[in-house]
Amino acid sequence: MDAKHRGAAVDIRDVTKTYGTFTALDKVSLQIEAGQFMTFLGPSGSGKTTTLNVIAGFTDLTAGEILIGERSVGNLPAHKRNVGVVFQHYALFPHMTVAGNVEYPLKLRKLPKADRARRVAAALAMVHLTDFAHRYPAELSGGQQQRVALARAMVFDPPLLLMDEPLGALDKKLREWLQLEIKRIHRELGTTFVYVTHDQEEALALSDRIAVFNKGRIEQVGSGRDLYERPETLFVGRFIGESTVLTGAHETRGDETAIKVGDQWVGIPGRPAGAGPQALLLRPERITLARPGTGAVAGTNRLPARVTEAIYLGSGVKYEVTLADGTRGIARMTLADDHFALGDPVEVAWQKHEARLLADDGSSLAAQSGEDK
Amino acid sequence: MTRLQRILIWIFCAGVALWLVAPTLVIVPISFAEKKSLAFPPDGFSLQWYANILNSPDWSGSIVSSLKIAAIVAVVATVIGTLAAMGLAKMKAGPGGILRAILITPMIVPGVVLAIGIYAVYLDHQMVGTLVGYVLAHSMLAIPFVIIAVGASLAVFDTRLETAAASLGASRITTFFTVTLPLIAPGILSGLLFAFVTSFDEVIVALFINSPTLKTLPVQIFASMTRDSDPTVAAVGTLIFVLTSFTIAVGLWLGTRRRRS
Ligand SMILES: Nc1ncnc2c1ncn2[C@@H]1O[C@H](COP(=O)(O)OP(=O)(O)OP(=O)(O)O)[C@@H](O)[C@H]1O
C-alpha cells in the first residue's frame, strides 16, 4: 500500500454549533489535506473538542457541512464514519484484554480470524506493547493504556485519526516520548491526523499545520513558523510563543504608521488594515537591549525601560523589562551580548520592520487561561 | 491489635453470625422429627416429612408453581427493569428522579394495600388464581428491585465507552451487547436474583389471589401452619435453605475464579 495515499482530506464548511443560546462554534471553516498532521490549539472552552466531535459524529451540528474524503458525512452516524478516535481518558473496554480491545473494531468489520490476529499483532508491535496482549487495561500504566487506545484506533486503517488531548493526563517525560511515537506513526501510516492540545510546544513539535481556536472561531491556520513570525491577529501572536505588545494612539505618516507608547512615538512600515486601535507585536529575538544613549542605528525604534528579571537559559539570557508606561517586555539575548543586572536602565531597540502591526482585539494574557495547561 | 482484642472481636463476630443463622438452623432438626409436632428440640428421627413433600400434591404442586412463577417473574422483571433503568440513566436529573420515584413505589407501598387493589381488579377480570395474574402482580413488585440493582451498575458505568465503541464501528445495538451489557451484567444478575426471590418469597398478595388449583409455596406453608403443626414445613424450609446456600456458594466460587483468571 502506498502510505502517502491512505489519508482522507477533511473539508469543514461554515460549521456552527449552538447549545441553546450559546454558540460553541461560529461558522468554522477549515480544509485539512490528505495525510496532513493538523493540530487544534486554543484556550479552554474555545471549541476544539466540539469541532472534533462534529467530525467524529458524536455531536450533531447546527449548520454547515463536513466532508471526509469528498463524502458529506452530515447524515452519517458515528459508527459508519470509519474515523479513528483517541480520547484523553483512554476509554479502553475494561472487560477485554489489550488484544481484545484492539481486535474489537476488526471483529465488527467481520475480518477472518487469521487476518485479525495478524493485524492486532502488527498494531501492538507499532506501539511496542506486544508483550502486554493478554493483560487487562486495569493492569497497565496510563501511558501504556494510551498506546493501546492508539493501536485500537488505527488497527482498522481509518483514513482519518482524531486525537483529543491524548497525552493530557501524562507526565512530561512520557508525553515527549509519546509525541515522538505519534509523529513516527503518522509518518509510517500516511493517515490524516487531527490532534487537539492545549500545549503550544506540543503543537509546534508535531504539526504540519496548526489551527488556533478562540471563542468558537478559528483565528488563523498555518505552520508553527507562520503563526510565530506572521501572526494575523494579536490573539494568535500572544497565544503562540512570547511577545512584547505595545499599544497606544496611532496615526499614519506617509508609508509609515506611528504609535504613541507612553509619551514617545515609534514607527512601523505599512498602514493599519482597518480602523480601530492598533498594537505592535515584537518577538523576544527581535529586541536588543542597549545601554541608554549607546549604539543608535538608523531605522530602529528605541524605548527606555528598566530590567525587572534576568533568566539564564544556557543558550542565552531572557530579560524581562518594564517600559516607561508600565508595559512588560521580553527580550532574548545571546551570551555574547552585553549583560544587564536587575534594575539597570536600558533602551529596548528593534528594527522598524521587525515588529508586526496588528489590530488591538483586546486580547490579553489573562484571557488565555489555557496557555500553560 | 493485642491478642485479647482479637479474641473479643472473634467472639463478637461469632455471636452475630449465630444470631443471623440460628432461626434457620432450628428448622433443620425439626424436619427430621418422628412425631407430628414442631417442638424444639424434636424427639427421634425420620425422613417421613421429606417423603410427604413428594407424596402430597399440595406440597409438591405448590413448590412447582412457585418455581415456575418466580422464574417467569425473574425474566419479565429483569428485562423491563433493565430497560427502565437504562432509560432513567439517560434522562435529565429532575424528571428522571421523579419517574424513578414513581417506578419504585411498589416497594414502599404496604403489601396489604397493593394486595387489596390487585384483588379487587383481579376479581372483576377473572384473574384470581391464574398464572398470568401471579406473574403480573409479582413482576410489579420485583421491577423496583431490578431498577435499583441495574441502576447502581449504570451509575458507575462509563458512558464514554459507548462513544468509543461507536467510533470503532459499533451500532447502538452492537454496543449494548458487546460493551454495556457485559459491564452491567453483575447488576442485572443481582436484579434477576432479587426478582426471583421477591416472587418466591411473596405471601401477602399471593394469599389474596390464590386458588385451590394454583397456589404458591408461601401460601401452602401459611395454610399448613394455621391448620396443624406439620413438620413438612420444616422439611421444605430445610430443602430451600440447602438449595440457596449451594447456589450462593457456587456463585461466590465462580465470582472469585473469574476475577483471578
Ligand atoms: N453539551 C454541552 N452543552 C452546553 N455547552 C457545551 C456543551 N459541550 C460544550 N459546551 C460549551 O462549548 C464550548 C466549547 O467547548 P469545547 O469542549 O469544544 O472546548 P475545548 O476547546 O475543547 O476546551 P478544553 O481545552 O477545555 O477541552 C465551551 O464553552 C463549553 O462550555
Ligand SMILES: [Mg+2]
Ligand atoms: Mg476539549
